[in-house]
Amino acid sequence: MSDSALNTFQQISHPILPEATADELSRQEFVKSFKSYIQSDILPGLKLSYDVRSAPAYAKQKGELPEDRWAVREAMKHDPYFQGYVSLQRISQELMWRSVIESVDRQLPDLIEKVDTIKSVGGTLDLDPNFVPPHYVTALDIHCMPGGYAGVVAKNDVAAGAVYDRGVYLYAMGYMGPFNDDMGRSVCNYVTRKFPDFKPEKIVDLGCTVGHSTLPFAEMFPEAEVHGVDVGEAILRYAHARAEGMGLKAHFSQQDASAMKYEDNSFDLVVSHILLHETSGKAIGDVFKECYRILKPGGMMIHADLPPFGDMDPYQQFILDNETYYNNEPFWGAMRDLDQIQLSIDAGFDKETIVFDTAPMAIMEFAMTDESYDEDLAKELSEREFEAGEYAPGGGWEVLIARK
Amino acid sequence: MAVTKTVRGKRPKIYDNQGLDHLMAMTTALVQEVAVLRDRLDLAERVSESKGFVLQDEIEAFKLDQEALEARELWRTKYLGRIYAIFEQEAAELAAKDTSKKYQETLDHIAKS
Numbered sequence: 138m139s140d141s142a143l144n145t146f147q148q149i150s151h152p153i154l155p156e157a158t159a160d161e162l163s164r165q166e167f168v169k170s171f172k173s174y175i176q177s178d179i180l181p182g183l184k185l186s187y188d189v190r191s192a193p194a195y196a197k198q199k200g201e202l203p204e205d206r207w208a209v210r211e212a213m214k215h216d217p218y219f220q221g222y223v224s225l226q227r228i229s230q231e232l233m234w235r236s237v238i239e240s241v242d243r244q245l246p247d248l249i250e251k252v253d254t255i256k257s258v259g260g261t262l263d264l265d266p267n268f269v270p271p272h273y274v275t276a277l278d279i280h281c282m283p284g285g286y287a288g289v290v291a292k293n294d295v296a297a298g299a300v301y302d303r304g305v306y307l308y309a310m311g312y313m314g315p316f317n318d319d320m321g322r323s324v325c326n327y328v329t330r331k332f333p334d335f336k337p338e339k340i341v342d343l344g345c346t347v348g349h350s351t352l353p354f355a356e357m358f359p360e361a362e363v364h365g366v367d368v369g370e371a372i373l374r375y376a377h378a379r380a381e382g383m384g385l386k387a388h389f390s391q392q393d394a395s396a397m398k399y400e401d402n403s404f405d406l407v408v409s410h411i412l413l414h415e416t417s418g419k420a421i422g423d424v425f426k427e428c429y430r431i432l433k434p435g436g437m438m439i440h441a442d443l444p445p446f447g448d449m450d451p452y453q454q455f456i457l458d459n460e461t462y463y464n465n466e467p468f469w470g471a472m473r474d475l476d477q478i479q480l481s482i483d484a485g486f487d488k489e490t491i492v493f494d495t496a497p498m499a500i501m502e503f504a505m506t507d508e509s510y511d512e513d514l515a516k517e518l519s520e521r522e523f524e525a526g527e528y529a530p531g532g533g534w535e536v537l538i539a540r541k
Numbered sequence: 542m543a544v545t546k547t548v549r550g551k552r553p554k555i556y557d558n559q560g561l562d563h564l565m566a567m568t569t570a571l572v573q574e575v576a577v578l579r580d581r582l583d584l585a586e587r588v589s590e591s592k593g594f595v596l597q598d599e600i601e602a603f604k605l606d607q608e609a610l611e612a613r614e615l616w617r618t619k620y621l622g623r624i625y626a627i628f629e630q631e632a633a634e635l636a637a638k639d640t641s642k643k644y645q646e647t648l649d650h651i652a653k654s
Binding site: 163164168169220221223224229231232234235236239245277278282283284285291294296419429462465468471 | 544556
């Protein structure tokens with residue numbers, strides 16, 4: 138990270154975003170600064186500790202250098218530099234959620250009341266009182282978010298959404314933009330630039346959470362009918378209020394992306410953003426099959442997520458795999474070893490239509506929207522090569538595309 | 542309707558001595574609190590300066606009443622809850638009989654089903 142450019146990125150408010158008192162804001166801002174600090178000042182030394190200390194010690198004991206990411210972990214886990222780095226990473230995550238939750242907890246009754254005062258722009262919310270969230274969402278609190286995606290703590294609850302909307306902004310250190318919509322915006326940009334003749338009329342965002350990646354589609358394809366599905370009642374109630382408050386029309390429903398209620402051949406574009414790594418070994422295949430089923434002939438499937446491990450060296454894979462062991466991301470590591478191209482073929486897509494590509498981050502555009510988004514830092518971020526362990530390695534989002 | 546603060550899923554054991562994991566959690570939370578405090582004081586100084594008021598002198602002259610003593614004591618209780626949150630997490634895991642073995646079993650299960 139540049140020595141001179143300071144990250145003063147600030148989230149922009151919308152009617153249902155929780156507000157922070159001065160102290161709450163300080164607590165949350167600290168987390169953002171702390172995460173940046175770990176990445177820019179502590180992480181670089183980790184490779185040194187591996188090269189200079191852990192790897193040679195391992196080689197001395199085992200007679201060879203670590204050959205895969207599990208061997209790298211074996212070598213690293215007793216090293217104090219690694220222990221310090223990964224401790225602080227885990228703690229930063231815990232502080233992040235707690236700093237946001239304290240604020241949401243204080244204002245939850247007001248947030249719940251506020252939902253009904255937001256004027257509708259025609260969006261809808263369809264909750265299923267009999268819905269049972271999939272096991273892989275409720276087994277652990279994914280990315281240490283207390284209560285999880287499907288957590289409900291009150292009648293007409295919106296807490297999980299409020300916690301996520303503010304928390305994910307801090308997690309991404311503002312790189313997702315002032316409205317957390319970089320991923321959706323990046324995919325929209327990719328579609329409009331790469332497939333300028335593609336005019337989708339019906340779009341669905343799978344695992345939409347608070348709709349942060351969904352709304353760019355409503356904005357950039359204003360003629361289209363935009364849908365978002367997720368498994369959490371409180372998350373979806375928040376997503377609906379958030380969209381209405383931001384004046385963008387979307388239809389949210391409580392569904393399992395691996396077994397949806399939508400009809401066959403009914404969508405032109407099916408997308409997801411960092412959903413796949415939070416599913417499971419069986420569910421991911423089912424999600425791909427559902428995508429094929431609900432797409433019209435000629436329709437497109439795009440999944441934006443993390444790149445497969447593929448040819449990355451063991452050390453790089455190990456760093457990226459830390460999320461699995463230290464951040465409650467149970468499927469993260471396993472998913473990176475899957476052949477998603479084969480999964481797409483198994484789902485029915487033609488091999489010729491399936492491709493991995495990179496959708497560049499839309500961060501440069503944010504410099505125009507808010508003073509806190511320093512243009513120099515945004516430019517630097519959009520152009521630099523990200524190291525393993527940093528946010529969005531590659532400087533863009535890996536997209537898997539297939540056409541029916 | 543209290544928003545959940547503890548995390549389901551056994552926290553990884555990072556240091557050989559579990560006490561060090563606790564210590565890192567506590568001291569880092571403390572680092573955060575010091576920053577928050579510093580921010581607030583900085584803000585107070587800026588605000589008062591903008592109103593033409595010399596804060597330092599007024600602080601020295603001020604007398605705390607009973608209400609103030611109670612409010613500050615209540616704050617300390619919550620503050621300690623934040624610093625020692627790691628123990629709340631530990632207790633929740635113990636109450637749920639959560640273990641590292643269970644975490645690994647969950648990973649294996651999710652990879653397959």
